[in-house]
Amino acid sequence: MTEYTSLEKIRLEKLEELRAEGIDAYPARATRTHTSAQVIAEFEIAEKENRELKATVVGRIRATRAMGKLSFTHIEDVDGKIQLFLRMNELTQARVDFFNKMFDLGDFIQAEGVMMRTKTGEATLHVHDFKLIAKSISPLPAAKDETLEDGTVVRHAGLEDPELRARQRYADLAVNPQVRETFRKRAAIIKALREFLDSKDFLEVETPILQPLYGGAAARPFETHHNELNQDMYLRISFELYLKRLLVGNLERVYEIGRDFRNEGVSFKHNPEFTQLEFYCAYADYFQVMELTEQMLAFVAEKVTGSTTVKFGEHELDFKPPWKRVEMRQGILDTSAIDIAQHKTADELFRAIKAKYPNKTPDPKAPRGKLIDFLVGEFLEPTLIQPTFLYNYPRDISPLAKSMPSDPLTVERFEGYLAGFELCNAFTELNDPLDQEQRFLEMGRDYADDEEEKHPMDEDYLRAMRYGMPPNGGFGMGVDRLVMVLTDKHSIREVLLFPPSRKEE
């Protein structure tokens, strides 16, 4: 049984009263002639032409100022707010009283009337008739907006508790217009990504989320079970191996935008399910993918924010191509004074790090690539504020990337960084089936004593590759992180409509 608060009980009593008067608090239909923004815009024109403007608007009551024989109310709809003016002259005292007594903040109403301007100059609907279209029983977290002299709006006592905001996103959205704006921008970003890739002749595809084998990244998967097949399945951790199968099938340019699932920890930039964009482009190498990437992100930034320069916290990030490019060996040398090329084994590199930085604590058992990654994280990454490509990665942490012809320890791979974190990851894809099989075997050995991290051998993927895969460049990007950057939000939970929470109680 639902437990009602005292405030809810009062509203339930009002609901009873309405019912007793034969008023349906939840009619199936409503009518409107204008949204709030439309009616205000049209009124500007009608005023100049000295023409009366009738309108019927709908929306949710956000603020009321009742004055006995008249009443001012702001209702909010999809594109803004409109003030309603009710007066006993046009209605009756009983109707104004009814409005003031029976309607609460949060109720949806429909109002019909004629546009007018108040003494203070606000375009306002002078109401001749109104009706309830949906009653709100639970009070929305109350918030009041104060408009200062200079036009800035100050929010008083709004919904701020991050837990409540995430768990009850519906209430957050209802009372915090800027949250609605964030998710409109999110939709615009994804639309712009599609628009860019479509214009470059990429084909959008959908590959399995439920997979008999997982792969394409190093992450622990979520496991599930298919009853009819009586088979364990995994939620995908990347799209990579399926998308590259499509290149074998002559599709040349493919992309997918969808959800990946990684059974790992959460942080301001990690969520167990996240939206990923991957694309694969036949006959391109990683330098061409870099160019595509900077073009694409400049296009999206411009499309969504109106500029290629974006404010993110204290930084102004400039997406305009060409981005800064930092070769990994050189970047590590510049920031840590360690030349990884001089230390070709994990053991040597570990000793070099400890010799120069006795206080740092790299994992003594880590393979060379992990130690290089450690140096990047400790010294280089924090310096990568403006959009930057960091390129040429160690082979042993990149089992799906092609080695550099000149250096078997290094692969043709880059990651895009900004604001000190990783945004995307790309490489010239390994398309040699014999080399790929070797890499799978190496990974199997590296993780032999770690059942959870073990990367499974994907025989079908190798079978596909043996038919012949064109040389190609591939790209993956955390879309949520891009949304964070373009909306100036510093937690991934702020750009997810329903971020995960523990079960209540």
Add this chain to the structure above:
RNA sequence: GACUCCGUAGCUCAAUGGCAGAGCAGUUGCCUCUUAAGCAAUUGGUUGAGGGUUCGAAUCCCCCCGGGGUCACCA
């Protein structure tokens, strides 16, 4: 997973060992151009749950639940 901080009225917050409070929201009046409307009165609490110390606990201790932050993990 580790560390750390937090949880008080519908919302935002006070009260740091001594009567659980304020603003907004709500309720009842008054008010025909308000906009954080105003004026007057007023309702609302298992202080996240449980246990302990104490004459006395929102406050101190233990444990649990939930959350924030930092770190770890995350090719």
